[in-house]
Amino acid sequence: MTTHDNSALPPAHPQPIRNDNLLISFTTEFLRIWDTSGSRATPAAFWRPVPAADVLPGYFPLGDVVIDGNQNITGKHVVAVVREAETLGIDPTKGTALQRPDDYELVWRDSGSRSRKDGAIWKPVPPQGYVALGWVCSDGHEKPSFNAVRCVRADLLTASGLSEAVWSDRGSGARQSISLWSAITPAARPDEIHLAPGTFIGVNSYTRPANFVVHALRIPILMESNPRPAVPVLENSTPPVMPLPGQPTFTARLPWFAIKDSQLTPPQQFRQSPEYLLQRTDHHQLVGHCHNEENINKTVRWTAPRLQKIESLRTFANATSIELGAQWHSNQPRPFVFSARLNNDFAQSESYSNEWLNPAPIEVAAIVPRKSSMAVYLTQSDYTLLRTDGTQVGSKISYTDGKNLHLSQYSTPPLTETVVPTEASPVHEASNESTGVPAVAE
Numbered sequence: 001m002t003t004h005d006n007s008a009l010p011p012a013h014p015q016p017i018r019n020d021n022l023l024i025s026f027t028t029e030f031l032r033i034w035d036t037s038g039s040r041a042t043p044a045a046f047w048r049p050v051p052a053a054d055v056l057p058g059y060f061p062l063g064d065v066v067i068d069g070n071q072n073i074t075g076k077h078v079v080a081v082v083r084e085a086e087t088l089g090i091d092p093t094k095g096t097a098l099q100r101p102d103d104y105e106l107v108w109r110d111s112g113s114r115s116r117k118d119g120a121i122w123k124p125v126p127p128q129g130y131v132a133l134g135w136v137c138s139d140g141h142e143k144p145s146f147n148a149v150r151c152v153r154a155d156l157l158t159a160s161g162l163s164e165a166v167w168s169d170r171g172s173g174a175r176q177s178i179s180l181w182s183a184i185t186p187a188a189r190p191d192e193i194h195l196a197p198g199t200f201i202g203v204n205s206y207t208r209p210a211n212f213v214v215h216a217l218r219i220p221i222l223m224e225s226n227p228r229p230a231v232p233v234l235e236n237s238t239p240p241v242m243p244l245p246g247q248p249t250f251t252a253r254l255p256w257f258a259i260k261d262s263q264l265t266p267p268q269q270f271r272q273s274p275e276y277l278l279q280r281t282d283h284h285q286l287v288g289h290c291h292n293e294e295n296i297n298k299t300v301r302w303t304a305p306r307l308q309k310i311e312s313l314r315t316f317a318n319a320t321s322i323e324l325g326a327q328w329h330s331n332q333p334r335p336f337v338f339s340a341r342l343n344n345d346f347a348q349s350e351s352y353s354n355e356w357l358n359p360a361p362i363e364v365a366a367i368v369p370r371k372s373s374m375a376v377y378l379t380q381s382d383y384t385l386l387r388t389d390g391t392q393v394g395s396k397i398s399y400t401d402g403k404n405l406h407l408s409q410y411s412t413p414p415l416t417e418t419v420v421p422t423e424a425s426p427v428h429e430a431s432n433e434s435t436g437v438p439a440v441a442e
Contacts (some may be wrong), residue, residue, distance in 0.1 A: 011194045014274030017219055017255060021263035022097035022156050024195075024217065026257075026270055027081050030074050033064060033137045034110075034119030041113065041172035045070050046137035048148065051081045059083040060098065060150040063124075063134015063199030066167045066180055078257075078270055078335045079198045082150055082216065096119060098150040099127045104143045107135065107202060108178040113169065121178065121202065126151035130214050133157070133183075134199020157215040158194050160185050163337065168206055179206050182360065183214040188327050188339040193219040193258055196337035216337075219238030222253040223346065230274070232284055235408035237291045237373040248279035249381070250346050257336045258328075259385070260321035260391055266335040273387040280346060281384070284377040284406065292368040293412075304362040304378055307398035313356055319394035320385050325356050348381065348399055355402065362402045375404040 013379050016025040027049050035045035046066050051059035059081040067073055084098050101124035109120035118140045130151035136144045159442035160183040168179035180202040187195040195217045203209045232240055254276045256269040264272060287303030313324065321328050324347040329339035346351055368374045379401045385393040 005408050014270070016083070018085060019156055019217075019219055020094075020097065021085040021087070022078055022152065023059075023083040023085050024219065025051075025056055025083070026078050027056060027059070027114075028075050028078050028267055028270070030065070030077065030079075032072075033139050034117065035070055036113075036115060036172070037070065038116035039110065039113040039169070039172045039174075041169045041174075042167060043069055043165045046119070047073055047077075049079045049081055053440075056081060056083070058158075061134075061148065061199075062152070062197040063132070063149055064137045065198060066137075066200050068167070076267065078267060080195065082152065094153065094155065095129070097153050097156060098154075099130045100146045101125050101132060101149060102127055104136070106143075107204065108169070108174070108176045109141055110172070110409065111175050113172040113174040115172075123201075124149050124151060129154055131157055133197040133215055133217075135180075135201055152215075152217070156218055158186065158218050160194070160196065160214050160216040162208065162212060162214060163196075163227045165206075165208070166200055166437045170206055177204055177206060178202050181209070181212075181214070183216050183337065185216045185329065185337055185339040188329075188341040190341050190343040191221045191223065191254065193221060193338055193340040195257070197221055198336060219255065221340070221342065223343070224251040224253070225249065229282055229284060231406045232286075232375065232377055232406040232408055234373055234375055237410060237412065239286055239289045242284055243284070245281045245283045245382075247281075249282040250280040252278040252280075252342060252346060254278055254322075254340075258321070258340050259393070260319070260339060261387070262319065263393075273389065274324055275388055276393065277386045278342075278385050279386065281382045282379055283382075285380045285400075287362075287364050287376045287378050287405075288366075289373070289375045290366070291373045292370060292380075297370055298368045300366055300368055300374075302364045302366075302376065304364060304400065304402075306359055306361060306400040306402065308356050308400060309359065309378055310357060312395070312397050316383075316394050316397045316428075322385065324383070324397075325354045348401060356399065358402075362400065366407065369411070371412045373410040373412070375408050377404070377408075378402065379404060 016023040029046040029050045031050050034049050035044045046064050048064050049061040091266050103125040104122040107121050107123050119137045119139050122136045126132045131154050132151045136148050138144045162181045163184040164180050165179050180200040182200050183196040185196050188194045259276045287304045290300045292298045317323050327341040381399045383397050
């Protein structure tokens, strides 16, 4: 389960995401380690994420970042950084979430490239059971500090594939060859986000490596729930007036990078709305009501429109990037490569039958017993996406659940002569219990 931990963080800083005993936050501050100036390779610079000690104490990078060109990326680029939680994980026997590398393995250095200053690329050697999500660059040919990167426990990660190459030294004249690659995330499981770290790994050639396993962070989606609205009950022959919903039935907490927000740039999202709330509010809608005053059962039919519209769903997805009933993702490197999926219960969709795409009205048939009233209800849901400050993103979308009908029945008390109740003559009360006579959606 995802929780949020604000220990040791200033109140104004966004709360980190927690997965077991791993804390994930983000930084926009970087230190330039080395660049290709003077080399004949494609211009690029290597940057190290620098979690500010007063804002993100105890946080470490997952690896260095390589960016085309030499422009300063501080304040313009965002990358994930990690820290060990103050409290133990669910299973303390698994150990800490993070470990420093045991060593570094030299993979490439600039010798022969005519670059203005020396630089090298190193592969962290992780401890047993841990994974290095990114490699590290050095200013010079000496090993980097062991505090330049942290390795993550393997069960907190998911295996990923490779994206396109992010840089190579082709044409540099260096004695060694290298191409650098980043992760592309696999399809997310329900209630999970898979986040590529934005770091790089490499090979000593310019050919795309085969069967090369890289990794991404697993981020569970936190779900909150409130009691579902009570099923309406007929207390007389007239249907009750349904109250407006007072609170959302379900809320999914989504990190800023998984949302497209046309009013904010990604760095602004990170600072102003680090979390978005996708709220689902359920309410009951009256399909039809019948007061049968006859002495025989009566069959009635109603038609209920579905609120879901393909056009509305497409508009919502375009405005927010969220897909209900499917995964949504970004394979673009800015700001992050990720994949995400909500569970089927929240989205009210199964992979083999997506009712969001079914616009057909719902036909309902019911048998109303004699001298009775019956009301039939369907559940409708409104989905709304909110920023941290409560403002809405995109338009509301709605869904009608055609699979579950709720019926309520009231039996009219028989007409009898007025009598004075005695111990031998009890008063008969009206019943509003369902007789079990079915109402079916056709």
